[in-house]
Amino acid sequence: MHNSTVPKGVLVNAGGISRVDCHVKVLDETVVERATRAGLDAIVYAPHFTRLPDIRERAAAYSTDELLVVPGREVFTGSWHDRRHVLALGLEEPVPDFIPLEAAMAEFERQDAAVLAPHPEFATMSITGPDLHQYAETIDAVEIFNPKHFPSHNRRARKLATELDLPPFTSSYAHLPRSVGTAHTAFDAEIDTEADLVAAFEDGVSRTVVYENGLERVRTTARELAHLCYENTWKKADRLFLSAVEPTHPRHIAYDGRFDDVSVY
Template sequence: MNDGGVTRVDCHVKVLDDAIVERAKRVGLDAIVYAPHFTRLPDIRERAAAYSSDELLVVPGREVFTGSWHERKHVLALGLEEPVPDFIPLEAAMAEFERQGAAVLAPHPEFATVSLTRSDVRHYAETIDAVEIFNPKHLPWHNRQARELADDLDIPPFTSSYAHLHNTVGAASTAFQVAIDTEADLLDALEEGAARRIVYENGLERARTTARELAHLCYENTWKKADRLFLSGLEPTHPRHIAYDGRFDDVAVY
């Protein structure tokens, strides 16, 4: 799967189908982390397993939306054994990740209104295993800010395509200097701070990728979509959904 002990991982993609798998292989990825919005962990695991192979490892993940829609903070967790819903307080989500021994990543820190702040990352520095220092949705100063944050707090970096669109997959990847053939291998690499390089596109193609993904972000963050998706209480990752057996009712934001 990997070349000479180096494993290229796109640590966060939102879409997964045959075309995604073919693109990932074509651009030289060895693994991707599949973490779609508003999808329960068992469904993510099932789909990841269906598309995983000896040529491309697909690792399931959950990007949990903590807090309310207007003040939500995204946290990416890998290695969860039990589902964690969206729209519970950050402290409740972090406690659950720690209880389950999950690998915890801080995607796009301090970006827009959907991210962990510097203060959040500092507070949970012992729990967070990696901070994203490059994201195709970022403008250059966002990436510089994220890199400074990771350096200041001495937390290992990672990057991802954060692909919501097919053509973005592989636009950025983390090249771990270890062999990663299983989900457990990736968790170990993250939790043990394995050596890595940050790889990403630059120039005109990067600008095009940023423009496409930012346009998609504008749609994704509309209140109309939010209301339709989860505030009705029917969304699978709503904390009051029957699937969670009432475990998060006392901390549900909605």
């Protein structure tokens, strides 16, 4: 398996290459237009606190002949004070937030989902180095470049992926439409369906991590970090995270009691 990292604008072999922004939080006509203009073949749509059926419905509605929108779930494991985000693709059944990391990983394995580690060791919301070591057999790829990261975060993520011999990926992690396409993963494979992307991750298909550098990257980082600060105020956390009526709360009626015994709230 060959993996490499290049700044955006460096040409890679276009034969059989599929360019995928592996994690975006927003999806509308503007996002599709921007992704298509950036030459992407697919994006992974994984909004917070949204149930899988709703994500699938929206992804299907915005997929076009030029752009595949793949549904994903970034599951918010643990409590607000001890949280880990894990990105899963190819789920057949919904998995709630606010369950322990080990319970989420067991459910991903049961469903044979592709499991990705987004923004490792970033802030207080990410899988840690010890987590990566513990679940190295379950995790299919580690994000080694994220526009929200400072350079030291990206270096640490790259080091962890190398130490564990886990394949890399990148994404725009776009919470704002204008960030879509600022980073993508170019797979040496034709990816036309969700199943194709899941297989590319699970089979360790060769890939290239491609990203913007320079002033525009700095602007993207600043915009996205400002949005992150807004998004993570305690007021919003209290509203979203502690109500059993929220759609991804494990005690929500949609999960039929299957996760009641592991709910952290």
